[in-house]
């Protein structure tokens with residue numbers, strides 16, 4: 473596979489609320505990795521694509537909803553690294569800008585009922601050939617976590633806290649693993665974007681057994697996955713206009729809201745250095761544009 477050099481600096485975020493709490497807050501700009509192979513999605517795919525290549529597989533099959541950042545990242549990465557790609561999409565056939573981009577990158581889309589979607593192994597067997605390689609929904613898995621762990625070794629500064637948003641927990645597990653491997657004392661804090669986010673701790677233990685527990689903040693889901701509330705939308709508008717860094721309502725908006733809320737509650741000792749992972753996914757904004 474050809475190499476892929478990308479740019480993801482650590483950039484300070486200037487916000488009155490952070491200054492008032494005596495905090496230095498930074499973004500790891502993984503959103504700049506690629507317009508669509510963005511953020512943690514490239515990190516999660518990297519070792520899976522290398523494994524596919526090592527096994528002589530030429531066609532990726534993966535899974536997701538109709539607005540999935542992972543599906544789009546897989547489509548763009550497959551085109552770049554010369555794989556064929558098929559996505560099995562949950563629910564009835566729809567069209568939207570994300571799926572159109574997937575098609576332009578040459579991905580084949582197969583829509584299946586929510587009932588059928590529950591059994592991914594069976595769907596995989598139905599559509600796989602000898603040259604197929606299975607990539608789970610959201611890029612979930614230990615190889616995904618391994619790729620995310622590499623983020624920690626890139627850091628040029630030291631931080632007391634690293635915060636990320638979590639869907640499957642793969643990124644959180646990778647960060648916990650990276651901190652462990654680099655022998656850092658940085659605490660990993662996680663904002664689950666789904667209701668009932670306590671399960672993320674189990675995923676971290678499963679995907680990164682050697683890593684320490686992460687700290688979960690489970691009350692910032694705003695009603696559940698892809699759900700939002702006026703307070704979150706108002707916050708996002710203010711944050712984006714203030715900092716010039718785009719965040720969206722599904723993941724990074726909830727992350728930033730949580731960190732600002734914790735800062736205002738005095739959760740962090742003054743002088744703390746906090747890194748937020750900008751996991752990209754800005755197409756999530758397009759699906760909710762009418763809310764702004």
Ligand SMILES: *Cc1c(COP(=O)(O)O)cnc(C)c1O
Pocket residue numbers: 511512541542610637638639640641642643644723724751752753754
């Ligand atoms: C997919 C995604 C996540 C969730 O990552 P997990 O590894 O599944 O927890 C977070 N942020 C953005 C922007 C995403 O697209």
